[in-house]
Amino acid sequence: MAFWKPGTVAPGSSIDRDTVNQESAGGGAPAVTGRIERIAVSERRGRLPIAKQRDALLYLLERHPVVVLQSPTGTGKSTQLPQFLLEAGWAKDGKCIAVTQPRRVAAISVAQRVAEEVGCILGEEVGYSVRFEALCTPETKVLYLTDGMLFREILLDPLLSRYSVVMVDEAHERSSYTDLLLGVLKKIRRVRPELRIVISSATIEAQEFVDFFNRTTPSSSHPNSGLKPGEDVHAPPPAKKSRWDKKEKEEPKLDEAVMVRLEGKAFPVEIAYLEEPTSDIVMKVVETVFDIHLKHPVGDILVFLTGRDEIDRCLQQIADYQHRLPQGAPLIKAFPLHSGLSTESQIAVFEPPSPRTRKVIVSTNIAEASVTIDGIKFVVDSGLVKLRSFDPVTGMDALVTTPCSLASLAQRAGRAGRTSPGKCFRLFPATALKALLPTTPPEITRSDISLLVLQLKSLGIQNILRFDWMTSPSSTMLERALEFLYCLGALDEEGKLTRPLGVRMAELPIDPMMSKILLDSHSFGCSDEILTVAAMTSVQNVFILDDGDSIRGELERRKFTVEEGDHLTALNAYNAFIKHGRKSSKWCHNHRLNFKALSRALSIRTQLSKYLKRFDIPIISCGSDHAKIRRCLTSGYFRNAAVAQPDGTYKSVREGALLHVHPSSVYFTRTPPSSFVIFHEVIETTKRFMREVTAIEQDWLVELAGHYYQFRETKR
Template sequence: MLGLLKKIRRKRPSLRIIISSATLDATYFLEYFTAGNSPDEATIISLEGRMYPVEVAYLQEPSPDYVRKAAEVVWNIHLQQSPGDILVFLTGREEIDRCLEELTEYIPTLPRNAPRLRLLALHAGLTTDEQLAVFEPAERSTRKVIVSTNIAEASVTIEGIKYVVDSGFVKIRTYNPTSTLSSLATVSTSLSSAIQRAGRAGRTSAGICYRLYPESALSSLPQTTPPEITRTDLTTPILQLKSLGVDDLMKFEWVTGPPAETVLRALENLVAAGMVGEDGRLTVTGEKVAECPVEVNIARMLFMSSEYNCGEEMLTIAAMTAIQDVFVIPDGAAGALAELERRKFTAEEGDHLTLLNAYNAFTRYGRSSSWCKSHALSFRAMSRAVSIRSQLKKYMQRFGLPLMSCEGDAKRLRQCLVSGYWRNGARWVADGTYRSVRGNVALHVHPNSVLFTRKPRSGWVVFHEMEETKKTQIRILTEIEPDWLLEYGHTFRDKHTGASVSHV
C-alpha cells in the first residue's frame, strides 16, 4: 500500500499521506519516502502523551511455565500491593483460559478481609459484550484482572490499569517458502512492544510492570517486530499488485524488501493455480480472483466450485474458515456437555464438513443466540459467518459462478477443497502424527479437530492452517484421496528409492 502511495504521489504531488502509530520507527519511514525525492518530501511530527512513571521489575531466572508464573505474580500483587487493576499479556486464548483457571483455583484461599477479584479475558474470540466488559469500572472493594493477547498493547486503552504482567511472548504468523507452509509461531516480543506494554501501567497513575524474564534478556530482544511482509506468504499481495498494474516486482519500491525466495514461490503458486500466465501477467481468472477479499486458495475453491457443482457449500465453508472459535467448549462438566452438542454436527470426513453442518443448522433453526448457547456455538462467530457469506455471494453472482448444491455429495465437495488446499496436504504415519507433502514436516492434529483421535480412512488429509507452539499443529482438516493431489503437481515417490511411481 505505501509503495503504491509513494508512486502515486510522484504523479499527484497534492496527495497528502499521514501515517500514525504509537510504535512506528519514524526515521525508517522518513528515509523511505525521501529516497529518490526531495528532502522536504516527508517530515516527522511527534505528539508526546502524558505518562506517569512506571517501575519495571524482572525475574531473577526465566520461568519454565510463564502462564503459571503470571498467575502467581497476579496473586501476589493482589495480596501485597495497593488498589489498582492488573493487565496480563499472554499469547492466545488457550494460555488466557489456563491462566484464568489457575487464578480461579487461588480464590478460595483469599483472606476474608481482602478485596475480591474480577477475572476477565480479552481476545478476538469473545463476543462484543464480553470484550466490552473489560472497560467497565471495578466495583467497590474489587480488583479487575484482565488477561489479554497483544490486542491490549496499542489497540485499546483500559482505564484503571496500575499493574502490568508481561509474559514476554507474542504469537505471530510466519511463512516457510521452502515448504510453502504458513504457521502461527510463539516468539519473544520486540523491545518496542515491551516498552509499549509497560506503558499501559502508567496511563492514569504511577504503576509497576512485572516482566516474566531476566533483565539480561532485553539485550537479545529485536528492536521491533519483523515487518509482516518478510514473514508472510506473498501469493495474495502479489496477485493484488499485478491487478493494479505492477508487473515488474524487481523495480517496485517496497518499504521493506521481501525475501527473494518468498516472491519466487508466490509467483510459482500463482502460475500453478492458473492465475498468472507464462508471460507474467494475470489471466482472466487471476483478474477476477484479485477482486475477491479472501486468500487465493479460498478464492480458487470458489471458482472451481462450478466444476464440482458445490457453489452453495463452498460459500459456506469459505465463510466459516474466515472466523475463529465457532464452538464454545468450557472446562469441567459444562465442557463435557458442550462436547456432546458439538458431536451432533460432526462429519466423519472432517472439520470442513462439520463447520458446514453447524452453519446449515444455525440458519435452519432461527439464527438465535439462545439456540447457539444450547448447542455450544458462538452466536457472534456464526453471525459473522452469515455476513461474510453474504458478501462472498455477491462476488460469485458478479462473476457468473453458479450457486448449485452438491446435494450431500461429500466426494465432490472434498475434491473441490483439494483445488485450493493442494499445498496443504498431509499423510498419516503410524505414530498418529502426519507428514506434510511439501517438506515432510511432522504435524500434529489440533485437539479441537474431529480427527484428533481418529485415523482418516485413506490416510491423507488437507488442512486449512498450521500453528506452532511447542509442536506444529494443523487445524481444520478433511480426509481426501491421495490421487486427487496428482492434478496439482504432486507425484508419488517410492519411500526406499525416491523414484516417481504412478500409483500407491
C-alpha cells in the same frame, strides 16, 4: 475484534487511546449539538496537546507532501488533525480526507467521535467505511476506513483521485495492508504531487517512515533503522543488500518527508525488573499479582501472557492463592481476555469490580493495542508474545512464543499510565533488554503473501521483486508466492495475471486456494456449498471452547460432525445456523456455536455470492452428493495433501513432512474413510498440526493436481 456493537461505546473502554469522555461518546447517532455543547467541545479540543501545534502542522502540510507525526498515545491526532485539515479547506471542491486504521472498531468509533465534535450526523460530512458496513456519502469530507478497505479502493481508483489527503494512522503497527498502502502511496505521489500524506506512528518507529519516503530507490529490509546511532545498543542484523542496491546509489530528497513530534498526555510509568530470570512464568505472575495486591491499596492489574492455556492456568492459581489471603483482606476478581472468548465473557472485563475488590485482567497480546481498558494502574508483563511466522519453503505456518520487541514492551507498559501514574513489573532481568529487537518484524515478512502479490499484479505492478516495499519480504517468500500463483493458474509463464481466472482471484477477498476452488466450483456442480465452505474457512472460532466446560462443547460439536471431514462439518453447522439460529444467539449458545462468527460467515457468503453473480458463475447445489464438494476442494488444495501412516500420523504428499491431525478436527477422534486427506493449513505449535481436514481419494489428486506434482518434480 469487536467487543461492542457499532453505534455504542464499550463500558469503561476508550475509543482512540485519546481523550474520550463517556457521556459525549455514548450511543446512537449524534444529533446536531446545541450551542452550549459546542462551546464545551471546543474547550475540550483546545486542551488537547495537538491543539497548540495546529498552525505549525497546517503550515508543514502546505510545504511538505509527506508529514510523519511521531506521537505517543493521548495526543488527539486521530480525531483532531483531520478536523484541522477540514477547517483549513483541504476537503474543498468535492475532495475527501481519508484516515486509515488497522482495525474496524477504531475506524467506526473514531468517526463517531469526530462527527460529534464537528456537529454533523455520522455518515454525512464525517463517515466511515469498513467491510460489510459503511456510513458515508459521495459528499463525505472526512472518511475513516480500515487500511485494507483503502487498499481495495486503489484497485478501483489507482490514483485515489477523490482524496486530497491520506492519513495512515497507527502505521507503526505495520499491518500488511498498511505496508502495501505505503508503497503504493509513494508511487501515487509521483503522479499526483498535490496529494498530501500523513503517517502517524508511535515513537520508536517514526524515523523509518521518514527514511522510506525520502529514499529514491527501493531497498531491501531495514527492519531496525528507526534507532538513532546513540540508542543503537541492540545492533540489528545487517540489512541484506538487494540486487538493485548495488546498481543505484541512494539520493534522498531531504525535504520530501518531515517529522513532527507531538507531546503525549500519558502519565509516568515506573518500570521494575526481576533480578534473575524465572523458569515458571505463570507462578511468577501470580506471586507478583499478590505482592502488588498486598502492598498497594488501589488500582487494577493488567497481566500479559502468551495464550489461552497459560491464562487459564494463571486464573486457576490466582483462585487457589486467594484462599491463603489474611482474613479481611480485599479480594481479587480475575478475568481472562483473549480472542477465543464469547462476547459476553469479553464484555465482563469492562465491568467495574465490586467494592473492596481488585480487578485483575489476564490477557494475551489483544490488550496491547486492540482492546483498551481504563483504570489500569499496574501492568505485569511476561515479556513474551506468540508470533506467527510463515516458512516459504514448506508452506507452513508456525506459532512460536518469542520475546517481545522493545516497542511492544513500551506499549504494554503505557497501559498502566493512561489515567494516573502507574507501575510496570517486567518478569525478566533488565539485562535481557539488550538482546531484544527494537520493533516487531512487520507482518508482511512473516506471512504468506500470495494474495497480496495477486492484488499488486492487479494494480499493474508487474515486477513484484522491485516494488518499493518499506520492508521487503524475503526473495524466497516472493518467489514462492509467484511460483504458487503460477501453479494455481492465476499467473501465466511471464508472471502476468491470467484472464479471467487470475484477474478474478485478485478481486476475491479470500485465500487464493479457496478463490480458485470457488471460481471453478460450478464445473464440479457444487458452487452453492463451496460458497458456504469458503465463508466458513475465513472466520475463526466457530465452535466456542471457553467457559471451562470443554466436554459439553465437544459433545455439542459432534452433533454437526460429518464423516467426510471438517469442511463438510462446517457446512453442516452453517446450514443448521441458517435454519435455527440465524436470529437467535441463544440457539447458538446452547450448541456452543459462536453467534458472531456465524453471522460474519453469513455476511461473507452473501458478499462472495455477489462476486459469482457478477462473474456469471451459476450457483448450483450438489444436494447430498458430497463427493463433488471434496473433489472440488482437491482441485485447489492440492498443495496441502497428506497420506495416513499406520501409526495415525500423516506425511505430506509433497515433502513427506510429518503431520498431525489437530485436536479440533473431526479426524482427531475418528479415522477418515480414506487414507488421503487435504487440509486448509498447517500450524506448528507443539507439533505440526493440520487444521480443517477433509478425506479425498488418491485418484483425484492425480486427476486434478497431476500438473502440480509434475511441475515440482521437474524443478528439482
